[in-house]
Structures are given as C-alpha cells and as structure tokens.
C-alpha cells in the first residue's frame with residue numbers, strides 16, 4: 001500500500017508521519033517513509049522546484065514506493081506533491097494507492113514558518129534573498145477535490161491528526177489483508 005501525502009511546506013507532514021511511523025512499527029507493521037526533503041539530498045539532488053522537476057521528483061519517489069510496496073511494506077510518500085495530474089498518475093500506475101491531503105491555511109503557515117521559507121517568498125521583488133517558487137505563495141498547489149483522507153492541522157492537536165492518519169492506515173491495511181484471508 002502506498003499513502004501519497006500532499007500539502008504545503010509546514011502543514012505538518014513530517015511531524016505527523018514521524019509519529020505515525022513510530023506507532024506503526026511498535027504495533028508490528030512494516031513501514032517506510034519516503035520524505036521529499038530527504039530524497040532531495042540524495043536520489044533527487046539534481047532536481048529543483050520547476051513544474052517539470054517536481055513532477056520528476058514524484059515520479060521517482062513513487063517508483064521507489066512501488067518497489068517497497070510490492071514486498072508488503074506500507075509506504076508513506078511525504079512530499080508537497082502539488083499537482084493533481086501527477087497525483088492521479090501515481091494512483092493509476094500502482095496498486096493500493098491512497099491520497100491524503102494535509103491542509104492548513106496559508107496565514108497559519110506564514111505564522112509557523114519553521115524553515116523561514118515563507119518569510120523569504122514574501123520579500124519584495126528584487127530582494128537578493130527572495131524565493132520565487134514557494135508552493136502556495138508564488139507557485140501552484142492544486143487542492144485535491146476528493147482525497148481519501150483530509151486532515152486540517154490548524155487549531156488541531158498533533159495527537160488528533162496523528163490518530164486520524166494512524167487509524168486510516170490501519171483500516172486500509174486490514175481491508176487489503178482481508179482480501180488474502
């Protein structure tokens with residue numbers, strides 16, 4: 001099973017997946033997280049943030065996910081994954097793919113700004129530190145219309161969001177396993 005997350009920088013993808021991963025391992029599941037930030041330092045280090053590069057990034061991450069998933073490992077792809085077309089392609093190309101939208105209003109993300117990226121994207125044009133392709137500010141994010149699970153992290157405790165994702169994964173996994181009983 002492949003869980004493809006999508007959501008802008010700072011919505012809580014890493015925070016939630018780290019906790020869900022620990023809990024799944026503790027309860028005996030085999031799980032791997034494919035984290036966009038981590039893979040961009042290795043397998044995807046040649047890629048930037050153009051539409052083409054983001055698409056290629058998700059193509060690579062989902063390919064790796066499919067190989068692990070074929071061994072019965074639950075795989076979470078934790079990336080911004082901003083384009084509807086690519087998310088649909090992943091869902092079409094591989095078996096047992098679920099799409100989870102982690103959401104948070106942009107004004108809250110600007111307040112959180114854990115990596116300082118929003119501050120840089122909001123600098124005036126021409127400023128030497130300004131970034132011009134931050135998802136949700138000056139680059140596109142297609143909000144999924146019918147995700148398999150929706151989590152809004154604004155004003156919600158991390159534990160509640162983690163419980164939601166954990167319960168969803170455990171439920172999907174038990175349905176898949178019951179087909180083989």
Ligand SMILES: Nc1ncnc2c1ncn2[C@@H]1O[C@H](COP(=O)(O)OS(=O)(=O)O)[C@@H](OP(=O)(O)O)[C@H]1O
Pocket residue numbers: 008009010013014035036037040049053054055057058078079080081082115117131132133134135
């Ligand atoms: N311009 C711009 N836009 C978006 N993100 C940026 C950008 N520049 C750097 N970063 C950092 O890269 C992380 C996103 O990488 P992803 O592989 O998840 O992106 S994508 O799915 O290919 O769109 C993202 O990680 P997260 O904050 O964990 O989402 C950022 O840390």
Ligand SMILES: Nc1ncnc2c1ncn2[C@@H]1O[C@H](COP(=O)(O)OP(=O)(O)O)[C@@H](O)[C@H]1O
Pocket residue numbers: 007008009010011012013014015016112114152153154155156157158159161
């Ligand atoms: N309900 C919540 N779920 C997840 N993170 C939250 C929540 N509320 C506040 N946060 C905070 O938001 C930030 C999310 O950062 P991070 O997990 O790195 O996001 P992402 O991986 O999507 O870029 C963290 O500082 C986290 O403590």
